[in-house]
Amino acid sequence: MESRFNELGDIFIFISGIILLLLGIIFFILYLRYKKKNHFLIFLTFLAAAAQLIVRKLDVLFPVDWESGLPNFLAGIFSLIVVVLILTIILFPDRVSKNFEEELIKANKNKEE
Amino acid sequence: MFDDIRNQIFELIKQNPGIHFRKLQDISGHEVGVVTYHTKVLEKSKDIFSITHKGYRLFFEYKWHENRDQVLKLIGYLRKSTPRKLLIYLLLKENEQRSLKQIANDIDIAPSTLNWHIKRLIDDNIIQAKRYGRMVTLVLTVDHTIVRTIGNEIFPSRWEKFLDYINDNFQV
Numbered sequence: 316m317e318s319r320f321n322e323l324g325d326i327f328i329f330i331s332g333i334i335l336l337l338l339g340i341i342f343f344i345l346y347l348r349y350k351k352k353n354h355f356l357i358f359l360t361f362l363a364a365a366a367q368l369i370v371r372k373l374d375v376l377f378p379v380d381w382e383s384g385l386p387n388f389l390a391g392i393f394s395l396i397v398v399v400l401i402l403t404i405i406l407f408p409d410r411v412s413k414n415f416e417e418e419l420i421k422a423n424k425n426k427e428e
Numbered sequence: 429m430f431d432d433i434r435n436q437i438f439e440l441i442k443q444n445p446g447i448h449f450r451k452l453q454d455i456s457g458h459e460v461g462v463v464t465y466h467t468k469v470l471e472k473s474k475d476i477f478s479i480t481h482k483g484y485r486l487f488f489e490y491k492w493h494e495n496r497d498q499v500l501k502l503i504g505y506l507r508k509s510t511p512r513k514l515l516i517y518l519l520l521k522e523n524e525q526r527s528l529k530q531i532a533n534d535i536d537i538a539p540s541t542l543n544w545h546i547k548r549l550i551d552d553n554i555i556q557a558k559r560y561g562r563m564v565t566l567v568l569t570v571d572h573t574i575v576r577t578i579g580n581e582i583f584p585s586r587w588e589k590f591l592d593y594i595n596d597n598f599q600v
Contacts, residue, residue: 341591351595409544415528419546
């Protein structure tokens with residue numbers, strides 16, 4: 316029973332990792348299309364989140380010494396990166412200023428000069 | 429005879445800057461080979477030039493050559509849903525002065541999203557902001573015929589529309 320739960324858990328983690336990677340790719344394409352800084356940060360966030368999930372399943376790909384705690388350490392690092400990136404996106408949104416109309420007129424004048 | 433065909437093709441390109449090869453062939457009513465030959469001759473004699481964009485070959489009278497970079501940027505914007513909507517709106521309402529708020533309302537886009545696109549369009553010299561009294565409105569800086577012709581030739585793909593949907597509805 317326990318091993319069946321483990322298997323199901325692995326499948327869910329694997330699917331989540333793939334979805335996160337796909338979302339990451341979409342945001343990377345969006346970054347290439349619009350050159351918006353926050354699209355790139357979201358791409359990195361998804362990538363780090365996918366890495367965080369995958370790193371726990373490293374033993375499937377390579378023989379990993381679980382007792383060294385390295386996979387756990389790496390997963391922790393990636394989790395921290397995800398949190399920092401999410402905070403950056405929330406704290407520094409890519410918004411236009413309140414004096415937008417004045418800025419536009421100024422941009423025109425600069426071009427004419 | 430040859431000169432007549434060449435003149436006809438040249439006139440068509442002159443009247444429709446940014447015309448696509450197939451459309452040129454359709455309107456002129458000549459075979460592909462004939463149109464290819466004459467456009468090549470016209471390109472060699474620097475009467476016209478062409479821009480190839482994702483398999484589309486668009487023809488322009490040579491006088492537009494100095495605006496080539498601007499035209500390339502315009503093509504890029506016409507492949508993006510929101511800037512495309514805005515450019516076509518400005519083209520249709522060229523004699524009406526509308527505030528940014530009214531424009532956002534008319535094309536059904538959140539003002540913040542629209543402002544973000546406007547900033548980039550102004551930076552690339554595709555549109556210009558003008559002040560009328562207390563109101564700031566937008567006007568096209570690129571030739572209207574070019575926007576009209578290329579707007580009828582180039583559209584965002586389904587995938588590009590999906591990306592634009594995410595960008596416009598997921599403000600970060």
